[in-house]
Amino acid sequence: MRVYIETYGCALNKGDSYIMMTLLRDKGHEIVDNIQDAEILVINTCAVRLETEERMKQRIKELKKYNDKRLVVAGCLASAEPAVVVSLAPEASVIGPQSVQKIVDVVENSKQRQVYLNEDKPLITPKVFDGKIAILPIADGCAGDCNFCITKLARRKLRSYPPHLIVESVRDAVRKGAVEIELSGQDTAAYGLDLGQIKLSDLVRKVTEVEGDFMIRIGMMTPEQAMRDIDGIIEVLRETKVYKFIHLPVQSGDDNVLKLMNRKYTVDEYKDLVKEIRKKVPIVNITTDIIIGHPGEDENAFRNTLELMRDIKFERIHLAMYSIRPNTRSASMKQVPDPVKKERIQIANKLYEELAYEIHSDYLNSIASVITTEYGRKGSVIGRTLNYIPVVIRQNVELGKRINVRINEASFYDLRGEPIS
CATH class of the missing domain: 2.40.50.140 (Nucleic acid-binding proteins)
Incomplete structure (x- = not known):
């Protein structure tokens, strides 16, 4: 069969698409680059924000119009809100992000619609990638339970990939020409919690031992799980093959809001964590995520978040205005009015751009x-x-x-x- 795959969302979603491509190619199917050449259309969806979900709905409607092609809806929207997907495309097969290994069954069964949402099957690492960057999932799901997060509903169970499979995929990618290995996950620092005596730093160290000229980018991690392995993480950040980069979402600069989010750290604990990392890895790039307008964020809480931005001077901030996600606890809380959220996000964006430009200006003429x-x-x-x-x-x-x-x-x-x- 000729299969077209369209991917939205985070690096983990991209990794899932590469896994599907790997499985399909292993069975003799062809991955094509445009819709017209395909017999089967796969859309790997994201549902992290309201506007993203609306875009996914619109795209599903557009793909559904290709009546001569079978449609498969995969990814986080498929798992978190399967009823929505069915209402939009009742004839489409549905595959959740923790069931991507079922893509071959879906493609090869042309007679009926199939639904796979949470199949507990062996994990498979991708053997394909684009360009010079290989995205390799190291864990699916997380150990947290954030009140605002719909992804937790889509990827319900933490499942860490066996180290030998990851190392094997890294070796294969480097042999094929990859110069950047991105170790991705919902929370990379949670890696190994379900395996026993292995942590993220142990895995990264194994990957650095692979021969070849390449760099490792460690994906996003929560502060609470990073604290569990901070000495090891700092040690591997100092390895020559590892980018001096850590994506450490703080989400808010206010302790009360962090409690309402069900984040498991305080602002001071986060600051101490950053201070420790910067002390031992001086040129490290601290990147973070911040949600503006989460329930419970009053003017004082917002000012605390701005103050944290000024204090830490993050190299990059992924700023997002809070949007209600169905079936999450934050959705049932008293909401910050939209006009207030919009005003605050503009203020936060302006401050971020000023701070980041100041940081980057230090590199001029170097x-x-x-x-x-x-x-x-x-x-x-x-x-x-x-x-x-x-x-x-x-x-x-x-x-x-x-x-x-x-x-x-x-x-x-x-x-x-x-x-x-």
Whole structure:
């Protein structure tokens, strides 16, 4: 069969799509790049925010119009809100994110609609990737129970991939030309809780032992799970093959809001964690997520979040305005009015851009060693510094190479420069 796969959402979702591609190719099916060539259409959905869900609904409706092709709806929307998917596309097969291994059964059974939401089957790592970046899921699900999170409903159970499978996939990806290995998960620091005597740092150390010239990017982790393995995480961040980068979502700078979110740390504990990491990995890039307008966020709480942004000076912040997600506890709380949320997100975005531009301006006129990993816009190439800041190179240099770049321009989002010999 000829299968077209369209992917939305986080790196973990992308990893799931690569797993589906791997399984289908192993069975002799063909992955095609456009809808017209396909017999089966797969949409791997995201449901993290309300506007994302609406976009998914619209796209399902559009794909449904291809009457001569079978439709498969996969991903977080399929698992968290299966009734919504069925109402939109009653003839479509449905696969939850923890059942992606069932894609072959769905593709090869042309006679009836199939639904697989939470199949407890052996985990499989991907053997395909795009460009020079290989996304490898190391764990599915998480150990937390955040009140605002719908992803917890979509990926209900923590399942860590066996270390030998991950190392095998890394070795295969590097052999095929990958120069960046992204270890992804809902909460990478929760890795191994279900396996016993192994933690994230143990896994990363095993990956660094794979031969080849490549860098490892460790995916998002919650502060509470990072604290469980902080000495080990700091140790592997100092490895030469590991980007000096940590994605550590704080979500709010106010202790009361953190309690309402059911986050398992205080603002001071988060600050101490960041201080410890920066002390021992001086050039580390601390990236975070912040939700603006969660229930319980009054003016004082919002000011506390702005103050935390000024205090820590994150290199990057993924700011999001809170949106109600069905079947979550935060949805039943007293909501912050939309006009207030919109005003606050504008203020937070402005502050973030000012702070990030100030940080990036320190790189002007310096020479950065970068690894080129992907193509940018208008013929440019994107490289990454040792601490994972994107550098836009205004020349068509070869991907997968380590080059020196003179930084001559900065924005709040990236650095820009010219290659030098």
